Every structure is written in C-alpha cells, then in structure tokens.
Amino acid sequence: MPDFNNQIEHALTLEHRDDDASRIGMWLFIFTELILFSGLFLVYSVYRYKYSEGFHIAAQELNVTIGTINSIILLFSGLTMVLAYAANKKGNKKLTLMLLFATMILGIVFLINKYFEWHIKFEHGLYPGSGELVSLSHGDIMFFGLYFFMTGLHALHLIVGLSFIGVVIKRTSSGRIHSENYSLLENCSLYWHMVDLIWIFLFPIFYLIN
Numbered sequence: 001m002p003d004f005n006n007q008i009e010h011a012l013t014l015e016h017r018d019d020d021a022s023r024i025g026m027w028l029f030i031f032t033e034l035i036l037f038s039g040l041f042l043v044y045s046v047y048r049y050k051y052s053e054g055f056h057i058a059a060q061e062l063n064v065t066i067g068t069i070n071s072i073i074l075l076f077s078g079l080t081m082v083l084a085y086a087a088n089k090k091g092n093k094k095l096t097l098m099l100l101f102a103t104m105i106l107g108i109v110f111l112i113n114k115y116f117e118w119h120i121k122f123e124h125g126l127y128p129g130s131g132e133l134v135s136l137s138h139g140d141i142m143f144f145g146l147y148f149f150m151t152g153l154h155a156l157h158l159i160v161g162l163s164f165i166g167v168v169i170k171r172t173s174s175g176r177i178h179s180e181n182y183s184l185l186e187n188c189s190l191y192w193h194m195v196d197l198i199w200i201f202l203f204p205i206f207y208l209i210n
Contacts, residue, residue: 019183026187030194033157037198040150044205047142054139059210061126062147066117067207070110071199077106078196085189088172091179096172103192104165107158114155118148147206154198161195164188 048055084099118127121144125132128145168188171177177185 022183051139054137055143056210058140058143064207070113071203073110077103081189081192100169107162
C-alpha cells in the first residue's frame, strides 16, 4: 500500500508535457507573424515605387549609425541566445542564466537606442499627424508612417520577447528548465531569432536604401 501511495503521489507531481506540439505551435505562430510582416514589406514596396523621390529624401533623415549599432546589438543578442540554448543542453545552469541575462540586456539597450532615435524625430516634428510632416510631400508622409508603424511593431515584438526571456530565466533558475526539459527555452530562442530576422529586413529598407 505505501508503494501504491507513492506511485500516486509521484504521478500527481509529474508535469504534463508535449514538446512536439509546443514546438509546432511556435512554428505556426512564427509563420503567421512572418506573413504579417511580409504584407507590410509588400505595402512598403508599392509605396516606394509610387513615391520613390519622397522615400529617397525622407530616408536621409534617419540616423544610419544608430541603425547600424542596433543591428549589431540585435545580432549579438541572437548569438548569446544560441549559446544559452547550447549551455542548457550541456547542463550548465549558471552559464545558461548568464547568457539569457546578456540577451535581455542587449534587447533593452536596443529599445533604449530606438527610444532616443524616435525622440529626436518627435523633436523635429517628424511623426505621423504632425504639422511639420503634413506640410511635406506624400512620399515623406508615407515613408515616416511606415517607418513608425513597422519599427514600432517590431519593438512591440521585442518587448514580448524580453518578457518571454524573463519567464525562461525564472524557470531555469528554479530548475524547471534543464538539459532534459528545454522546450520553453527552445521556443523562446525561435521567437528571438524571428525578431532578429525581421530587423535584418527592416534595417536596409529604411536606413540603407535611399
């Protein structure tokens, strides 16, 4: 009877897991997000073709240096995320946590740079609905409208990713994520790389093509 009770207690403490379903669900979610941004890239292409001169002039208002620094920061955060995943697979909990914290810090630095970049544009009156922007050409208006919407949507995805990493850090710290149970960390890594991938396309179309 004691053995039977122990088996019941052990069964009750087991956490239900379906790693394959979790992984497929994340891939489906990433697929829908990529469709969303693909549609926005298509809209950008159409308006760029229609207002090529206005887009050319407006793009020169963006700070390529800040954009380049943010690109390096985000790509490096992708590397630390990969290393965190590898460290967890090897059972190195301390290194996993350090790399996850590093990824989170890099993501926050990206957002701080983005805040200052947006702040400068607001100070110059270059934001949707401002009198300064309305007085410019249709090309300028469309460029900055798409710039704020697409980079803002990307920043929102990045904030969600930071929250996701926070959950993974908490569960790794408590031992619920380890070398044998890494599905959540894997999904977090996939999500973060999606954020990286989207920025790789956003950076050249807004900062480099002019």
